[in-house]
Amino acid sequence: MPDRRTVLRQLALTLPGLLFAGTSLRASPRLLKPRRLRPGSIVGLINPAGATFHRRDVDFTRETLEALGLKAVEGEHLLSRYGYLAGRDEERAADVNTLFGDPSVDALLAVRGGWGCSRILPLLDYDAIGDNPKILVGYSDITALLLAIHARTGLVTFHGPDGISTWNDFSVSYFRRILFEAEPVSMENPSGRGEQLARWDDRVETITGGRARGPLLGGNLSVLAAMVGSPYLPEWEGTILFLEDVGEDIYRVDRMLTQLKLAGILGQVSGFVFGKCTRCGPGAGYGSLTLPEVFADHIAPLGIPAWYGAMIGHIKDKFTVPLGVTAEIDADRGAISLAESAVL
Numbered sequence: 001m002p003d004r005r006t007v008l009r010q011l012a013l014t015l016p017g018l019l020f021a022g023t024s025l026r027a028s029p030r031l032l033k034p035r036r037l038r039p040g041s042i043v044g045l046i047n048p049a050g051a052t053f054h055r056r057d058v059d060f061t062r063e064t065l066e067a068l069g070l071k072a073v074e075g076e077h078l079l080s081r082y083g084y085l086a087g088r089d090e091e092r093a094a095d096v097n098t099l100f101g102d103p104s105v106d107a108l109l110a111v112r113g114g115w116g117c118s119r120i121l122p123l124l125d126y127d128a129i130g131d132n133p134k135i136l137v138g139y140s141d142i143t144a145l146l147l148a149i150h151a152r153t154g155l156v157t158f159h160g161p162d163g164i165s166t167w168n169d170f171s172v173s174y175f176r177r178i179l180f181e182a183e184p185v186s187m188e189n190p191s192g193r194g195e196q197l198a199r200w201d202d203r204v205e206t207i208t209g210g211r212a213r214g215p216l217l218g219g220n221l222s223v224l225a226a227m228v229g230s231p232y233l234p235e236w237e238g239t240i241l242f243l244e245d246v247g248e249d250i251y252r253v254d255r256m257l258t259q260l261k262l263a264g265i266l267g268q269v270s271g272f273v274f275g276k277c278t279r280c281g282p283g284a285g286y287g288s289l290t291l292p293e294v295f296a297d298h299i300a301p302l303g304i305p306a307w308y309g310a311m312i313g314h315i316k317d318k319f320t321v322p323l324g325v326t327a328e329i330d331a332d333r334g335a336i337s338l339a340e341s342a343v344l
Helices: 004-019 055-067 091-100 116-123 127-133 140-155 169-179 221-227 251-264 291-298
Strands: 040-044 069-073 106-108 135-138 157-159 184-187 207-209 209-221 242-248 271-278 304-306 319-325 326-331 335-338
Touching: 004 169, 055 069, 069 169, 091 116, 091 127, 091 291, 106 304, 116 140, 116 221, 127 140, 140 157, 140 319, 157 242, 207 291, 207 326, 209 221, 209 271, 221 242, 221 251, 242 304, 291 304, 319 326
Parallel strands: 040 069, 040 106, 106 135, 135 157, 209 242, 242 271, 271 304
Antiparallel strands: 157 319, 184 335, 207 304, 209 326, 326 335
């Protein structure tokens, strides 16, 4: 029988992995798919994070949805403001809860990101959301909602355009194929080289070649790293982790990936995809690592299929990526292929 010191040492080695892997120490809920969008579907507009200071942002979002054949309804507090937030926490959470509970509403779309979603996570009615599964779309700070709602309910959520994003042909194509047509798409970067003799933009940079299969999970790196240790993250074992960010110095990306590694998340995933890190330069002065060097330090040693440069992030051309749906990635080609539809 082991002595007290041995038992305590074993607990010290085991508990950090349990407590800081971002899980709630409970069984994951079953996968719950929302119904697809159809012409005439009603989309509820929410601002769960930063304030919208101009009515034109809402008008643009509404007109975009109308061009897609959809109808928009506004959350009661859509244009509220509390400093940089779109109203107080209780107001922003109330719009999410109310629109999920409204049987006439088919989907929820965030008008914009910013900061503030994590503040409302304890105020959401996850039981009601799970009883009324609907499409939820957004990116950037909306990552907190996408991950928490999926973790607590099993609902497939969607890392895709916000209302004020660029709704061009590329982005709309994936949005339609996934959310209207329920197509298990293969997502690949644009293949054109423009006026260049060789392709320059949107290149795929392979970290480790090969293929991997698992549920897609991820979003904005800064938001995800800030949620580590909370009870609002899903299980990571065997998943495909996708990340993106904007306006971060390289050392910050290094720090956040280190946090995911120390929390035990990176060691559990079966594949890794980094999208774009927009405006993530080395900063002034000398001696900065490059982004490829950071990936070489943190991702390559995992020995899992991995690449960066996918059309995910604060960019004009965006994939719509469903969280929770099983996919296969090809790190040599830079492709994400859904193994199933994301909506019913």
